[in-house]
Amino acid sequence: MAGTVVFDLDGTLADTSADLIGAANSCFEARGMGPLLDPVQDALVAFHGGRAMLRAGYARAAQEMLLPPGAEDQDYPRLLEFYGRNIAVHTRLYPGVEEALRQLAADGHILAVCTNKPEALAETLLRELGIRDAFASLIGADTLPVRKPDPRPYTAAVEQAGGDPANSFLVGDTETDRKTAAAAGVRVALVGFGPEGNAISRLAPDALLEDFGQLPELARDWLGVRDPVSA
Structure with missing residues (x-):
């Protein structure tokens, strides 16, 4: 058998890395930080999940922008919502x-x-x-x-x-x-x-x-x- x-x-x-990165970047752009992650260079980060992508992007912007408390919890649902609407673009x-x-x-x-x-x-x-x-x-x-x-x-x-x-x-x-x-x-x-x-x-x-x-x-x-x- x-x-x-x-x-x-x-x-x-x-x-799925490019569409995942796109969803994370949509959150960063909504905060005026621009697209902080690269779909090629940060592909490995994408496969560690949505919160890992958000933390990676926040770390890059830390010197330029003071994030409000709870930014990750606020952005994670937004990331999922954007991703759900753009799940198979790339x-x-x-x-x-x-x-x-x-x-x-x-x-x-x-x-x-x-x-x-x-x-x-x-x-x-x-x-x-x-x-x-x-x-x-x-x-x-x-x-x-x-x-x-x-x-x-x-x-x-x-x-x-x-x-x-x-x-x-x-x-x-x-x-x-x-x-x-x-x-x-x-x-x-x-x-x-x-x-x-x-x-x-x-x-x-x-x-x-x-x-x-x-x-x-x-x-x-x-x-x-x-x-x-x-x-």
Whole structure:
């Protein structure tokens, strides 16, 4: 019996950095600070989340502007609102994603998403990108009271998809994903084409993906394939 492949979203399935940075910059511009983050140079910051982007921008403006108390809490909802309206302007799937998802499904694997993006935004983005129906479950940052690297969102993603956590693995792009897999007791494959490139190997993942074309064979090795008798 084949198993479950669980995917992170931002930086793993799709490069969302430019639209995330755009949302953060909209908050800075509303305060008269200009676009403080660069969509290319600050891509890694984007994948650490909305609040991380806001703090990075505030730090750059600290010498020029006195921010009011609670600026982060005020701007975070504004960031999410702007992002929700501009969620797929520049965002693109990484090359080979759709082909890999089709092959994984053909091999009998269950597919799921576990992300620290708010669930409603993740749902919208996956539909905008045309791949929502490939996944049997979706767990977002606010689906449960906890988020990654707590293992419970990962376990929930597998179980809601109808899989067994003991026969699953995670595909991600950050240290958070590495820690999530360790906490859940599963293997992790990290992508080597995100903002860090092959430098992500510093986290010693169980596998490093140079491209999505490698993923189906890795899943066959780690999870097996569907028994044709029971297919």
